[in-house]
Amino acid sequence: MALPEVKQSATEARLSALTLPESGCLKAARQAALSRVQTMGLPSRRDEYWKYTKPDTLVQAEAPKAAVFHADETPMFNAFDRLNIVFVDGVFDAEASDDLSLEGVTIDRIEDICCKDIHWAKDLYGVLEARGQTPVERPLAALNTAFASDGVAIRVTGKVSKPVNFTYVHSDENSDAILHHVIRVESGAEVTILENGPAASRFNKCMEIDIADGGKLHLVRAQGRDHERRAATHLFARLGTESVFKSFTLTVNGVLTRNEAVIELTGDDAVAHIAGACVGDGDFHHDDTVFITHDAVNCESRQVFKKVLRNGATGVFQGKILVKEGAQKTDGYQISQSLLLDDDSQFLAKPELEIYADDVACSHGSTSGAIDEEGLFYLRSRGVPHAEATDLMTLAFLAEAVDEIEDAEIAADIVSRLEGWLARRR
Amino acid sequence: MLEIKNLHVKLEDEDKQILKGVDLKVEAGKVHAIMGPNGSGKSTLSYVLSGRDGYEVTEGSAELEGEDILELEPEERAAAGMFLAFQYPVEIPGVGNMTFLRTAVNAQRKARGEDELSASDFLKEVRAKAKTLKIDADMLKRPVNVGFSGGEKKRNEILQMAMLEPKLCILDETDSGLDVDAMKLVAEGVNALRDEGRGFLVITHYQRLLDHIKPDVVHILAGGRIVKTGGPELALEVENNGYAGILAEEA
Numbered sequence: 001m002a003l004p005e006v007k008q009s010a011t012e013a014r015l016s017a018l019t020l021p022e023s024g025c026l027k028a029a030r031q032a033a034l035s036r037v038q039t040m041g042l043p044s045r046r047d048e049y050w051k052y053t054k055p056d057t058l059v060q061a062e063a064p065k066a067a068v069f070h071a072d073e074t075p076m077f078n079a080f081d082r083l084n085i086v087f088v089d090g091v092f093d094a095e096a097s098d099d100l101s102l103e104g105v106t107i108d109r110i111e112d113i114c115c116k117d118i119h120w121a122k123d124l125y126g127v128l129e130a131r132g133q134t135p136v137e138r139p140l141a142a143l144n145t146a147f148a149s150d151g152v153a154i155r156v157t158g159k160v161s162k163p164v165n166f167t168y169v170h171s172d173e174n175s176d177a178i179l180h181h182v183i184r185v186e187s188g189a190e191v192t193i194l195e196n197g198p199a200a201s202r203f204n205k206c207m208e209i210d211i212a213d214g215g216k217l218h219l220v221r222a223q224g225r226d227h228e229r230r231a232a233t234h235l236f237a238r239l240g241t242e243s244v245f246k247s248f249t250l251t252v253n254g255v256l257t258r259n260e261a262v263i264e265l266t267g268d269d270a271v272a273h274i275a276g277a278c279v280g281d282g283d284f285h286h287d288d289t290v291f292i293t294h295d296a297v298n299c300e301s302r303q304v305f306k307k308v309l310r311n312g313a314t315g316v317f318q319g320k321i322l323v324k325e326g327a328q329k330t331d332g333y334q335i336s337q338s339l340l341l342d343d344d345s346q347f348l349a350k351p352e353l354e355i356y357a358d359d360v361a362c363s364h365g366s367t368s369g370a371i372d373e374e375g376l377f378y379l380r381s382r383g384v385p386h387a388e389a390t391d392l393m394t395l396a397f398l399a400e401a402v403d404e405i406e407d408a409e410i411a412a413d414i415v416s417r418l419e420g421w422l423a424r425r426r
Numbered sequence: 427m428l429e430i431k432n433l434h435v436k437l438e439d440e441d442k443q444i445l446k447g448v449d450l451k452v453e454a455g456k457v458h459a460i461m462g463p464n465g466s467g468k469s470t471l472s473y474v475l476s477g478r479d480g481y482e483v484t485e486g487s488a489e490l491e492g493e494d495i496l497e498l499e500p501e502e503r504a505a506a507g508m509f510l511a512f513q514y515p516v517e518i519p520g521v522g523n524m525t526f527l528r529t530a531v532n533a534q535r536k537a538r539g540e541d542e543l544s545a546s547d548f549l550k551e552v553r554a555k556a557k558t559l560k561i562d563a564d565m566l567k568r569p570v571n572v573g574f575s576g577g578e579k580k581r582n583e584i585l586q587m588a589m590l591e592p593k594l595c596i597l598d599e600t601d602s603g604l605d606v607d608a609m610k611l612v613a614e615g616v617n618a619l620r621d622e623g624r625g626f627l628v629i630t631h632y633q634r635l636l637d638h639i640k641p642d643v644v645h646i647l648a649g650g651r652i653v654k655t656g657g658p659e660l661a662l663e664v665e666n667n668g669y670a671g672i673l674a675e676e677a
Contacts, residue, residue: 383530392525396569
């Protein structure tokens with residue numbers, strides 16, 4: 001079917017600004033992805049999946065300008081012993097990065113894979129993204145697969161002793177970055193991945209994660225505090241038997257963020273938790289779009305999203321749990337909540353359940369509310385000033401999402417920064 | 427300590443006058459009890475003094491050590507030395523009891539221009555005080571009042587009072603929801619805080635709390651006014667004859 005004319009021309013305009021990179025063994029994947037984009041067309045405001053978030057600036061040929069924010073603090077996760085991989089405006093920075101060798105893990109740049117004829121990543125690059133295009137189209141992810149200019153392939157073969165950390169530096173106010181990472185966690189292997197930074201004025205990131213039986217991956221990301229940056233991220237995860245995937249995302253600032261997560265539980269007894277906390281002020285639009293498919297027995301999935309919005313900020317949550325036929329004993333939980341600190345802010349939520357098995361426990365809840373006046377008065381009556389009491393209540397509201405982070409030190413780092421940021425904005 | 431003159435209060439949202447000229451003076455070192463039937467304005471008095479929204483003072487004044495407190499924010503009143511033990515302590519999920527206590531203690535010290543308490547000094551003090559109130563480490567760690575029993579909530583109020591060392595303590599029906607043993611424990615906590623420099627205003631329906639916290643003065647509040655003031659024997663009179671008898675007498 002031909003695309004509507006407006007969509008067709010918008011897609012063409014975007015594609016004409018890009019060139020397909022040299023791609024060796026990834027060439028077929030990139031070309032297939034390009035034809036997916038051409039068939040689907042890039043998102044427009046009339047698409048149901050983009051009803052609450054305007055994709056225009058994510059789709060237009062030129063990235064809108066975004067000032068670089070200079071934070072007067074140590075970058076997140078810097079204090080941890082880690083293997084650091086640095087990208088500046090979407091380009092790998094070898095000098096700033098650590099040596100990429102670490103026991104239990106092999107790390108290759110996508111660029112290096114592109115010169116090879118054979119590489120394990122060939123069987124993963126674009127594969128989960130392509131699977132994730134049904135039942136809902138995600139054209140920006142296909143665009144990413146086709147045109148990603150950098151990224152890494154991580155293969156985890158053992159229990160990795162320290163986290164692999166991505167630092168995404170934004171240094172050019174016109175930067176437009178497309179990064180694609182693939183991660184394969186082999187059977188019984190375990191790794192923690194950290195991500196931090198705004199990356200670019202406009203950032204399109206795709207991460208494909210394949211976890212074999214008994215493998216574990218923890219992902220914690222912080223999306224940077226540049227007010228004007230835009231980001232569209234996709235996370236595709238496929239989980240084998242008894243594997244575990246846990247993810248937490250912190251978003252503070254950014255004029256536009258759309259985080260999509262597509263998770264498939266394909267092996268029995270797998271566990272997937274995905275959580276997010278965001279704090280938005282003013283010109284801020286934050287969208288969490290999650291699609292979890294249960295396609296095996298006795299799996300558990302958990303979605304916990306909390307948004308604090310003020311001065312006209314907008315939060316969006318579209319979360320779906322699909323339980324396929326035969327996926328008995330599924331335990332699915334989903335909660336999305338917003339704390340609206342004034343009348344101008346809004347939260348748009350679309351929780352969905354689609355269930356084709358008869359022995360499952362699935363729950364979803366979504367709430368939107370103001371700060372609890374009773375609690376606020378109680379704190380103030382004990383001498384806690386109004387602003388500080390509001391911050392305490394705000395942190396308390398976010399706690400359920402932050403609690404999803406397994407590592408206590410990482411969680412503590414996030415809480416202490418949130419405290420500082422909230423205090424500075426009063 | 428506390429001096430209330432001709433206090434008139436109405437509800438902000440509706441045209442309903444609750445307090446119709448309350449006069450009351452609580453001296454340092456004294457315990458005053460306020461008794462009265464339902465709807466007489468007892469809780470309104472405690473909320474107005476602590477600065478809760480929703481009430482409008484139409485006439486009169488309230489001063490704490492000579493300072494007009496009615497214009498102050500709730501946190502400023504607290505820093506000035508006012509403390510209200512809530513009838514229904516509020517649950518605050520996500521805020522640890524200990525964090526809450528430390529934040530409150532340090533906020534008040536800061537407001538008064540004092541140094542903040544060091545983490546170890548604070549911990550030492552809170553542990554010692556919690557112990558006398560039979561509050562265990564688990565209760566200190568849990569979110570404020572969440573999952574606490576009625577007795578635990580009230581003990582937690584007294585712990586806050588002990589940590590904040592206010593000048594004027596208002597106890598709003600602290601006996602409600604308590605069994606005999608819990609009431610005794612709470613009363614002991616309050617009695618331990620009795621001090622020459624501290625005044626108490628104990629609001630209650632029943633005389634039984636006053637068996638444990640012996641008042642110096644008893645007031646009867648009815649229809650938004652203090653209709654009778656006397657010694658501890660007045661509480662016994664209420665117990666024996668009910669409010670109806672006293673009110674009939676005063677009418």
